Amino acid sequence: xxxxxxxxxxFVVVTLLLVVAAVKLPEQLARAQxxxxxxxxxxxxxxxxxxxxxxxxxxxxxxAFRFGDGPDDVGFGVVxxxxxxxxxxxxxxxxxxxxxxxxxxxxxxxxxIHDVGPMTVPAGHLxxxxxxxxxxxxxxxxxGPDQVLGKVRE
Amino acid sequence: xxxxxxxxxxxxxxxxxxxxxxxxxxxxxxxxxQAVQSTNDDLASRKWLExxxxxxxxxxxLLVCALVLRYAVVPPMPSAEVPPVDAGPFIPAELxxxxxxAEAAAPAVKPALAR
Amino acid sequence: xxSGQRSxxxxxxxxxxxxxxxxxxxxxxxxxxxxxAVSETRDALEMLRRDRVADxxxxxxxASARVPDEVAPALLALDTADLDAVERIxxxxxxxxxxxxxxxxxxAMALARVAKGKAAGFDLEGSADGRLLAAxxxxxxxxxxxxxxxxxxxxxPHLNVLRAxxxxxxxxxxxxxxxxxxxxHAGALLLLRPRxxxxxxxxxxxxxxxxxxxxxxxxxxxxAVKQEQEAAIRAVAALLPQRxxxxxxRWPKAVEGLP
Numbered sequence: 001x002x003x004x005x006x007x008x009x010x011f012v013v014v015t016l017l018l019v020v021a022a023v024k025l026p027e028q029l030a031r032a033q034x035x036x037x038x039x040x041x042x043x044x045x046x047x048x049x050x051x052x053x054x055x056x057x058x059x060x061x062x063x064a065f066r067f068g069d070g071p072d073d074v075g076f077g078v079v080x081x082x083x084x085x086x087x088x089x090x091x092x093x094x095x096x097x098x099x100x101x102x103x104x105x106x107x108x109x110x111x112x113i114h115d116v117g118p119m120t121v122p123a124g125h126l127x128x129x130x131x132x133x134x135x136x137x138x139x140x141x142x143x144g145p146d147q148v149l150g151k152v153r154e
Numbered sequence: 155x156x157x158x159x160x161x162x163x164x165x166x167x168x169x170x171x172x173x174x175x176x177x178x179x180x181x182x183x184x185x186x187x188q189a190v191q192s193t194n195d196d197l198a199s200r201k202w203l204e205x206x207x208x209x210x211x212x213x214x215x216l217l218v219c220a221l222v223l224r225y226a227v228v229p230p231m232p233s234a235e236v237p238p239v240d241a242g243p244f245i246p247a248e249l250x251x252x253x254x255x256a257e258a259a260a261p262a263v264k265p266a267l268a269r
Numbered sequence: 270x271x272s273g274q275r276s277x278x279x280x281x282x283x284x285x286x287x288x289x290x291x292x293x294x295x296x297x298x299x300x301x302x303x304x305x306a307v308s309e310t311r312d313a314l315e316m317l318r319r320d321r322v323a324d325x326x327x328x329x330x331x332a333s334a335r336v337p338d339e340v341a342p343a344l345l346a347l348d349t350a351d352l353d354a355v356e357r358i359x360x361x362x363x364x365x366x367x368x369x370x371x372x373x374x375x376x377a378m379a380l381a382r383v384a385k386g387k388a389a390g391f392d393l394e395g396s397a398d399g400r401l402l403a404a405x406x407x408x409x410x411x412x413x414x415x416x417x418x419x420x421x422x423x424x425x426p427h428l429n430v431l432r433a434x435x436x437x438x439x440x441x442x443x444x445x446x447x448x449x450x451x452x453x454h455a456g457a458l459l460l461l462r463p464r465x466x467x468x469x470x471x472x473x474x475x476x477x478x479x480x481x482x483x484x485x486x487x488x489x490x491x492x493a494v495k496q497e498q499e500a501a502i503r504a505v506a507a508l509l510p511q512r513x514x515x516x517x518x519r520w521p522k523a524v525e526g527l528p
Contacts, residue, residue, distance in 0.1 A: 003270065007203070007207070007278055007282075008278065011210065011282060011285070014210065014214055018214060018217055018218075018289070021218070021221060069315060084397070084419070086419065087460060088456075089456075089460075113472075113475055113476045113479055113482060114479060114481050115452070115456070115479065116459060116460060116475055117456040117457055117460050118453070118456070118457065119457040119458075119461055120397065120419060120425065120426060120457070121425065122425060122426055122427055122431050122461075123424065123425040123426065123428075125428065137460075138460075138463065139463060139464070140463065140464055141461055141462040141463055141464065141465075142461060144314065144318070144428075145232065145233050146233075146311055146314050192272075195272040196272045198276065199273070199274075199275035200272075200275065202275065202276045202278075202279030202280055203275050203276075203278060203279035203282070205283050206278065206279035206280060206281065206282025206283040207279075208286070209282060209283045209285075209286025209290075210282045210283075210285055210286040210289070211286075212286060212290065213285070213286035213287065213288070213289025213292075213293065214286075214289055216289065216290055216293035216294075216297075217289045217290075217292055217293040217296070219293065219297070220293040220295075220296035220297040220300065221296060223296075223297055223300040223301075224296050224297070224299060224303070225300075227300070227304075228300050228303050228304045228307065229304070229307050230307070231306070231307050231310060231339055231341050231342075232307070232310055232311055232341050233367075233369060233373070234340040234341040234344050234367075234369070234370040234373040234377075235314065235317075235341070235344065235345065235373065235427065235428065235429070236344065236373055236376050236377040236380055236427040236428065236430055237317075237326075237344055237345055237347050237349055237377055237429060238317065238322060238429045238432065239349040239350075239380055239381055239384040239429065239433050240349070240350060241384055241405075241432070241433035241434075241436040241437050242436065242437065242440060243440065244436060244439060244440060244443075244467055244470060245440070245443070245470075245497065245500055245501055245504045246440050246441075246443045246444035246504065248444055249444075249504055249507040249508075249527075250443065250444055250445065250446030250507050250508055251507075252508060252509075
């Protein structure tokens with residue numbers, strides 16, 4: 001009789017645990033709106049030798065982003081403008097909301113043209129500039145939310 | 155089980171002397187058959203219990219695996235994006251009538267920042 | 270416990286175990302479907318970035334069939350020219366759990382309606398989308414759209430709302446002969462998508478509209494335009510009288526009949 005009670009009790013406990021897990025787990029995971037590339041527990045993932053952290057991003061963060069389908073199509077750059085900010089190229093200088101960006105190096109894109117824009121960075125997108133401009137926003141446009149892998153941790 | 159006629163103790167099938175009082179155990183054919191049947195039922199019920207327990211454990215394990223797959227392994231859906239619309243051509247159908255000398259060139263705005 | 274009771278408990282547990290296996294199979298199946306849908310939606314976004322709109326729409330439609338309640342694939346699969354399909358998005362948006370997705374769906378519906386010359390139908394006040402769509406509607410109706418000056422604290426615009434608004438406003442400014450406005454809208458489109466098929470034309474408009482660019486460089490920019498080159502060069506010549514002589518030397522037909 002005791003064994004029967006124990007079996008039934010075990011059964012009830014397991015069922016209750018499963019029901020709680022089935023109801024609560026989706027809620028908890030829905031709250032964690034971070035890209036799948038990140039480990040939910042630590043918020044970090046090792047990738048191409050660097051550690052990445054999830055959003056939110058700020059101007060000056062170095063981010064990794066995909067620019068193609070291939071596993072090696074990953075670029076790195078500095079976030080220069082966030083959604084809603086205005087980007088403008090004036091006389092070889094980069095202006096974000098009319099403030100000059102330091103550490104910017106013009107690589108001759110739009111050469112001879114002294115005033116381009118202004119362009120508002122769309123929702124969810126980032127304006128990212130890298131050193132050689134091959135894969136950054138100046139060469140390929142704003143980086144979409146599905147392209148950003150995360151920011152490089154110091 | 156075979157009951158002892160002397161003390162009533164239940165002895166396993168095949169016992170010749172009672173395990174409690176030592177009296178010889180007599181069992182008729184019907185009693186032996188009943189005892190065999192009862193033992194078989196007992197074994198069968200234990201098997202059912204074992205099967206049930208295994209099924210429950212396997213089911214629970216698979217359910218946990220499925221929940222992990224569904225809610226932890228599957229990547230999140232990308233955020234919704236407004237689809238492109240056909241906003242028409244860039245070049246206007248009707249060209250501007252700007253006189254060659256009437257309007258000056260676009261102002262030569264070389265900003266102060268220009269090097 | 271008698272053997273009968275024990276058998277009953279065992280059989281109940283077996284039945285419960287089988288039910289758990291069935292539930293696990295159902296959840297795993299939905300997980301696999303969702304995984305495929307996420308992958309297809311990401312591929313569709315990548316295709317959109319490469320201007321393969323029809324392929325992106327097809328892929329997103331497959332994803333949307335797998336997860337009918339998700340707003341992201343439903344929006345990507347949307348044929349914005351079909352207003353009946355646009356209206357059906359509202360039901361999906363209402364089921365969507367994310368507020369941001371609902372707002373995006375409303376912006377998409379409003380954009381599709383405004384592009385068809387209808388009223389937006391949604392109050393998008395406080396967002397840049399609302400301001401851009403109002404300017405677009407005004408330009409389409411032949412009214413002055415005003416200046417596209419961002420307002421502090423407004424929600425940033427969506428990429429395709431921004432593109433559509435700049436396209437409409439660029440065309441209107443071009444037609445009106447307003448060079449500085451044409452340069453501003455072309456510059457915004459160029460910075461948004463420097464690799465888009467229209468980018469060489471935008472580069473030409475920004476460059477040729479600047480008095481600092483020599484004619485020889487402007488001609489090089491004209492040569493880089495591949496889509497509707499003749500019409501584009503003629504329209505640029507019509508907009509920029511100071512470039513007509515240089516254009517006439519290279520493409521004499523382009524300036525024929527211009528004042």
